[in-house]
Amino acid sequence: MRTVPTLRQLRYLVAVVDRCHFGQAAAACNVSQSTLSAGIQELEDLLGAPLLERTKRTVVPTALGRDLADRSRGLLKGAEELMDVAQAAREPMAGPLHLGVIPTIGPFLLPRALPQLRETFPKLQLYLREDQTARLLERLDAGELDAVLLALPYALGDLEVMDLGEDRFSVVYPADHRLPATDAATPADIASENLLLLEDGHCLRDQALAACELEGARRNTAFNGTSLHTLAQMVANGLGVTLMPQMALDAGIVRGLDVAVRPMTGSAPHRRIGLVWRRTSARKETFRQLGEALRPFL
Amino acid sequence: MRTVPTLRQLRYLVAVVDRCHFGQAAAACNVSQSTLSAGIQELEDLLGAPLLERTKRTVVPTALGRDLADRSRGLLKGAEELMDVAQAAREPMAGPLHLGVIPTIGPFLLPRALPQLRETFPKLQLYLREDQTARLLERLDAGELDAVLLALPYALGDLEVMDLGEDRFSVVYPADHRLPATDAATPADIASENLLLLEDGHCLRDQALAACELEGARRNTAFNGTSLHTLAQMVANGLGVTLMPQMALDAGIVRGLDVAVRPMTGSAPHRRIGLVWRRTSARKETFRQLGEALRPFL
DNA sequence: ATTGATTAATCGGAAAAAGCGATTACATAC
DNA sequence: GTATGTAATCGCTTTTTCCGATTAATCAAT
Numbered sequence: 001m002r003t004v005p006t007l008r009q010l011r012y013l014v015a016v017v018d019r020c021h022f023g024q025a026a027a028a029c030n031v032s033q034s035t036l037s038a039g040i041q042e043l044e045d046l047l048g049a050p051l052l053e054r055t056k057r058t059v060v061p062t063a064l065g066r067d068l069a070d071r072s073r074g075l076l077k078g079a080e081e082l083m084d085v086a087q088a089a090r091e092p093m094a095g096p097l098h099l100g101v102i103p104t105i106g107p108f109l110l111p112r113a114l115p116q117l118r119e120t121f122p123k124l125q126l127y128l129r130e131d132q133t134a135r136l137l138e139r140l141d142a143g144e145l146d147a148v149l150l151a152l153p154y155a156l157g158d159l160e161v162m163d164l165g166e167d168r169f170s171v172v173y174p175a176d177h178r179l180p181a182t183d184a185a186t187p188a189d190i191a192s193e194n195l196l197l198l199e200d201g202h203c204l205r206d207q208a209l210a211a212c213e214l215e216g217a218r219r220n221t222a223f224n225g226t227s228l229h230t231l232a233q234m235v236a237n238g239l240g241v242t243l244m245p246q247m248a249l250d251a252g253i254v255r256g257l258d259v260a261v262r263p264m265t266g267s268a269p270h271r272r273i274g275l276v277w278r279r280t281s282a283r284k285e286t287f288r289q290l291g292e293a294l295r296p297f298l
Numbered sequence: 299m300r301t302v303p304t305l306r307q308l309r310y311l312v313a314v315v316d317r318c319h320f321g322q323a324a325a326a327c328n329v330s331q332s333t334l335s336a337g338i339q340e341l342e343d344l345l346g347a348p349l350l351e352r353t354k355r356t357v358v359p360t361a362l363g364r365d366l367a368d369r370s371r372g373l374l375k376g377a378e379e380l381m382d383v384a385q386a387a388r389e390p391m392a393g394p395l396h397l398g399v400i401p402t403i404g405p406f407l408l409p410r411a412l413p414q415l416r417e418t419f420p421k422l423q424l425y426l427r428e429d430q431t432a433r434l435l436e437r438l439d440a441g442e443l444d445a446v447l448l449a450l451p452y453a454l455g456d457l458e459v460m461d462l463g464e465d466r467f468s469v470v471y472p473a474d475h476r477l478p479a480t481d482a483a484t485p486a487d488i489a490s491e492n493l494l495l496l497e498d499g500h501c502l503r504d505q506a507l508a509a510c511e512l513e514g515a516r517r518n519t520a521f522n523g524t525s526l527h528t529l530a531q532m533v534a535n536g537l538g539v540t541l542m543p544q545m546a547l548d549a550g551i552v553r554g555l556d557v558a559v560r561p562m563t564g565s566a567p568h569r570r571i572g573l574v575w576r577r578t579s580a581r582k583e584t585f586r587q588l589g590e591a592l593r594p595f596l
Numbered sequence: 597a598t599t600g601a602t603t604a605a606t607c608g609g610a611a612a613a614a615g616c617g618a619t620t621a622c623a624t625a626c
Numbered sequence: 627g628t629a630t631g632t633a634a635t636c637g638c639t640t641t642t643t644c645c646g647a648t649t650a651a652t653c654a655a656t
Binding site: 001002004005006008010029030048063064067068071074076078079080081082083086087089090 | 299300302303304305306308309326327328344345347362365369372373374376378379383384385387
């Protein structure tokens with residue numbers, strides 16, 4: 001069991017490397033300059049190599065110093081995470097939680113679910129960010145978000161997923177449309193129509209096509225909607241038909257519009273709603289409970 | 299800047315979680331039982347949550363305790379790595395180094411290079427392991443190897459690669475073969491022959507085929523060699539022709555065999571020799587110097 | 597039930613460390 | 627030169643860390 005540097009020493013190192021100034025680094029660490037200076041020297045003695053060049057009037061970290069400072073940042077972050085894990089274990093449903101949501105879920109699910117969430121978890125401070133899946137996952141990876149509420153299937157990286165349930169697609173078409181008013185629409189019905197979809201980047205676009213076993217390549221791209229509300233308007237104006245998730249219909253997205261809605265036959269085309277988080281996250285229990293609380297609203 | 303646990307406390311936690319016994323854990327940490335006991339309590343106070351269940355006579359870690367112990371192991375390992383990085387910066391070419399080598403490089407390159415390496419880097423303790431690329435990379439990932447000497451192209455993960463140079467393929471055929479004794483062989487020449495290759499799993503098999511722009515699918519698989527030496531014997535016995543890297547020829551693999559060797563025309567088919575290591579490795583400078591020292595032997 | 601053995605927690609005091617303020621040493625700017 | 631800004635050093639105090647001894651609790655054997 002070798003002697004290793006203390007986190008305190010590493011914190012000092014990081015502070016100096018960041019600022020190239022002992023005095024300021026000491027202030028940032030809330031210790032005196034002499035204390036910090038001594039700490040750095042201990043570290044250099046222990047490692048047996050210089051970490052800082054003190055020539056001239058300025059301090060410059062050596063290559064080794066920079067390398068070790070980088071690694072130290074990681075270690076310090078890991079130590080902070082320990083605190084987070086413990087805090088989350090003590091009170092899973094308290095504190096700030098940064099949640100990402102995609103635009104085809106957020107506006108429909110959250111207005112219904114949030115009041116109940118606030119009541120059930122009064123100490124939870126929920127910060128929401130709405131964006132497309134890819135960008136939310138970037139932020140999740142970067143640690144800016146704690147979890148993301150999105151639609152599956154989607155090629156996720158090394159994340160943990162909690163499946164919250166399915167969300168079926170229905171066909172929305174103009175009320176005076178020639179489609180026979182039978183119970184359910186078939187993929188063939190849709191294939192013969194002018195199918196309106198969200199613009200590229202929305203996962204719903206690909207998921208809807210895949211779920212209905214339709215080819216996306218030869219789609220009419222002249223009429224791409226920027227939101228599900230836009231799409232509904234476009235259908236009401238007779239521009240074509242569209243696929244709409246049940247969640248949006250439940251939220252009344254076609255209320256007041258002169259359109260008709262039909263379920264789809266057969267394999268019950270749907271997307272799945274999932275809550276995902278980093279495999280290393282400190283708050284898995286928090287997410288699990290959050291997911292359970294959201295489930296009834298699907 | 300929050301208060302975080304000390305590495306010392308984390309070491310205590312890991313020791314207890316591993317052994318479920320304060321006394322043994324204390325002994326393993328070279329401290330008294332009272333010291334360790336106090337350290338654990340500090341940690342529990344700091345985190346505000348119990349890490350160990352002390353009911354009955356036995357100690358059982360809580361779920362949180364296990365989780366934190368896992369994370370702590372990572373942090374402690376990271377701290378040890380700091381020491382390694384510093385040590386490697388002080389004396390790059392000293393200490394133990396576990397190097398993996400593939401079978402189509404090791405037996406030809408190392409006998410020539412090792413004496414010189416030993417002389418140039420007398421303090422380097424080189425431990426060698428010979429295996430196929432895929433398995434070496436697994437061990438590299440697991441931290442059992444520090445670096446791997448292999449042949450490219452190969453689909454590597456997130457590794458750093460140092461290119462050491464190219465290694466050309468030549469055609470080896472029986473001395474009495476009908477091939478005209480022109481200077482160089484073409485891919486077409488080879489395509490019409492019974493081409494002998496190493497058995498599956500050897501990267502050389504695919505690399506040779508790719509470099510010569512030959513399709514591998516319809517190859518005769520009845521005669522797969524288990525080593526380049528075997529292949530050379532098979533050619534001498536008139537079973538077909540084969541592709542041999544220059545490195546093996548230089549090492550005299552066909553010496554005493556009744557075969558002929560011809561270079562290949564055109565795009566000079568070759569594999570590249572590379573030294574790879576983990577992007578997070580503590581000893582990049584060591585590997586760089588090692589690579590430079592190996593280069594002249596290609 | 598009593599005794600003995602094992603184990604973790606607790607306590608008092610010693611040793612080590614971490615920290616501070618003041619001072620020194622050094623380089624640069626004026 | 628002198629003033630200024632900076633890091634290193636020194637003496638001293640406070641805090642932390644650690645140990646050995648003791649206590650309290652549990653379990654096993656009698």
